[in-house]
Amino acid sequence: MRTNYRVHSGVNFRMFSQDQLEELLLGVLHVLEYTGLEVHHEESRDILKKAGAWVDGKRVRLPSYMVKRSLEMAPRSFTLFARDGDRKHDIHIGPGRAHFGPGPTCPNFIDVETLERRPYVKSDVPLVAKVVDALPNIDFCESLGTVGDVHYDLGALYEFAGMFPNTSKPIVAWSYDQFDSAGIHKIAVTEAGGQEAFEKRPNYVHYCEPLSPLVSTFEALDKLVFAARNRIPLVFTPCPIAGGTAPVTAAGIITQAAAESWMGLTVAQAIQPGLPFIMGGVLSVMDMNSMILAYGAPELPLMMAGLTELAHYAGLPLWQTGGCTDSKTFDEQAIIEGSLSVYFSALTGGDLTHDVGYTESAMTGSVFQLAAMDEAIGYARRITRGIEVNEDTLAVDVIHHVGPNGHYLREPHTRRYYKTEFWYPNLCDRRNFEEWDMMGRTTMKDRAIARVQDILAAHQPSPLKPETEKVIREVLEEAEDRVKQDAWQNRPRAE
Amino acid sequence: MSRLYERLSTAILEGDCEKTPKLVQRALDQELAPKDILDNGLVVGMNEVGVRFKRGDMFVPEVLMSADAMQAGLEILRPPLVASGAKLIGKVLLGTVKGDLHDIGKNLVGMMCEGAGFDVVNLGFNVDPEKFIEAIKEHQPDIVGMSALLTTTMRAMGHTIKAIEEAGLRDKVKIMVGGAPVDAAFAERIGADGYGSNAPAGVELAKQFAGAA
């Protein structure tokens, strides 16, 4: 037997050295301490000031010890629970584990029947959730779209109300304001069995997005404060654009994004020490010809990998971006761009990767892209599983037994390993030409469409408790009433 | 009666090399006709294996385990089968042609043919036309299968068929060809009787030729 044997369990990918990570971290602390951010939320400014921040009007600067303390308090690992208690849908966030899911807020959707691009509507939400629930490599749910056929202030609520019954996988919920947040929370808490039960086993995550560069908006912090008070795991993630709202260099945009996240972190930890906090978020370049935020650019996986390593170095999980494309249609470009970012997300173990299924630079959500990416994720995961090198897998005795010109098809060794050693695709076709020809010459697009349609026809997600269904109806009714009133139309926004 | 056949075909499906011969023996003890045991028990099982494999529900190692079970059952069944005058399923002669050392595909065909109940004679690789002819004379197969992996060795298939013709043996055998660079058009041009695009297709072809499909 062999001793002193160190192995890679999985593979080992590194964008940065330890020295570079230290340099980056210190750069973020520098920005927070010397440049500071504009915080457009009076309550948050008060909280920060009490905790030791320097507040000058709206400009808030944080001495580095405050930030370091907040980083310390935030957990590196925690669990998001399936709402129905099915352990296999739980998400265990921690080092080396990459999870994937769709994103929110595309204005358009690819119709699952006609395959046409059209505005996203309420009835699309359950479809997306169902597909998410069924796909083996998708771990959490977002709706892929902004509901266009309800009151414009209620889209987020309708989304959650549509997703929650149709998947038991954890949902990442976004909202316009803390009224939405409250409604969503009420639904989730009912299913969990009360606020205390929810805090022990949270079944959804709250998403907030500040503004780049270096602005913590009222809406973002208002919701953050709500989430922190109710101990809802929180994603606080900017979407800076390199060359536009952030420095054009990767190191620069990473630094800025981290600073924007950590302002929120500091507020959140001050309210609720130990709140599960996921920093983020969507980093890419501005295409200098078309002026779009390029979701398919190679810089996206590059920068996301860098930000992920910084987050992990600092002790936080990361809200990543991947599986998305600038392509206007389900084609090879969509898959090239999506697979590239999915692969790097898997390599960095970068905790929750969202926007899987985004097409047309986040203008159109597609469950077909999502299904294709499910395959890419499976593929990537086989690679990041790595190679096991031990006495049995080295198979020296088997090689000896089979010998020159022999074969391994009948070996007991083969029988033991062929199912687990190899990944078997769902959408990739591995037939020879004649059979593929006979079976209709399908492309992967054809097969992805068929798979989605099969899922929609047959898959049954686990049902909600009846009282939760009731609460959903109540919340939606109450919200509809609320937005009709004048007081709502005239409510104050920024402070 | 049919229960026993059902259990037999299940044993084949499950690749059970211990149960299969036991069940064959039991069937023989119950004085069931060997041909019936073959057709309604063993072959039904292997046919189901073929169906499931084609559908993507069974893996190659499982198919081979079933083939092993089939052979284990046949070992018991062959003497009474021959004694009863019933025709065996058939005999297949396989070889990789001259100049070519690749034989994994051909070996897979051989194993799957055994699974289908054929007797298989495997000549190995780098088999020149003379050796094929010798083997045809010695073993008197129903079917000859040739395999090649290179375009330069594919020619040898044509040469071999020609040699078989010249030896006056062409009409005694059905000839099938296979191998990655081979296709149906090529098979036709060189005068083969059929082409199999992969191992399962080769077995189907063999069954067709043997009149058993």
Added chain:
Amino acid sequence: MQVSKTNYLVNATPTLEVLTQDEIEAIYYSALRVLYETGVRVYDKEGVEVAYSGGAIVEDTTEDSSLVKMPPWMVDRARATLPKKVVVIGPDRQHRMELYKNQIYYGAGSDTPFTLDPYTGERRRATYQDVKNFARLAQAMPNIDFHMSLGIVQDTAVGTYDRWQYLAMLEGTNKPINITAVDLEGVRDQLEMAYIRVGGKEEWKKGPIFSLYIEPVSPLSHSEEVVQKLLFAADHDIPFVYTPCPLAGATAPTTLAGTAVQALTESLFGIVLSQLRKPGASLIIGGLMSNMDMLTTVYCYGSPEMALLSAAYTQITKWLEVPEYETAGCSDAKLFDEQAAMEATINIATAGLIGGNMIHDVGYLEQGLTSSMEMMVASDEIIDMVKRILRGIPVTDVTQALDVMEDVGPGGHYLEHDHTYHRFKNEIWRPKLIDRLNWENWELAGTKTHRDRVHERVIEVLETETEPLLDEAMYKELRRICELADARHKDEELDLQMFV
């Protein structure tokens, strides 16, 4: 004043490891054991003799082969003279491959029986013109560094197709080429052709213009032709690629580690034999290492196991200090579609990350049976994208841009800042076939798919006239060698057109 930073260790590029050194050694010492205890079967008397004189054990000799076993010290001795760097250049010296640890070069794949017609999309057998066209395509692709035929020439004589293939490639490209050969005579002829192309034997010494592809059979079987080619290549300073193609589950152990052990055993045999024949003979090891898909029986070119196993093997070669023959840009799809795109993207990224040297098979579809121009052109751009990522992230005072952030401040923007202006061209990758138009403009442009644009580019290259790379006289001289070879093999042909 910002003082420059010292004591700063950086990743200038991202890094990837699949195996630790301990795991590499575990595989290596296992391969040594297999080479010593199990041995390999060798079908060439001369090769057996060379091995025997070098200290090998020879036993179980039959009419056509012997079992050759080599003790570990023979491998150690061979490693001492094994070149760590191999150079292959293009005939006009405009292109160069310096093959050593972590230097990456991407290139095409070889001998596919079929090809997808660039105009009709039909799958048909490859011809001389196809091989020439692929070479022209490779010439035009900025991220293709070396070339292989991407088609077996099947409209010329069968037994000499390799010479015609080489001629077609020389017509189309002056990048370094990796050739295949039907037999030893084919190598000889192609070497003659190379001497003509480059201006003589002495010129060859200044930099060989091709490497020779040699493929032993797994498991552990080295045919007469393979060994003869190896000895000839060693004698004539031809760098060669010695690459088994083990199939995990069928001709190699099902476990990836076991396949690596077996492949390494086969490679080590090639290393020892070549160094015995000529210390300092240049070789490149590696191969197409993949799994048999146990549902379809197919030899996977697009599986994650292929990418993973190749990456692991690359690490082994880095540790051994010999250049590596990697594989990427290939797929099991039957046409260039989304599956091809996915498999190629991930395997291209993996090969680049791990630092493979001669990364071949760009343009391969259908388990290496069919070549596709669209696959090659699309992969060229994928490689470009991957290279952007491989450039990594520099963390310096300039790139961290803390002072720029201070300048711009909360709510500002960076578009007009000098920092952006001076850097965006270098920082932001520019697509060619990847499309970034918004919906309206994309509709106006004809709602093209990526495949449409790739196809257009293929046709564009094919129909763009380029300066011939060979002048008339040279072409005639080269062609003469092919014709002489045909004449020598006249009697082997059957009376019919077998392929095309």
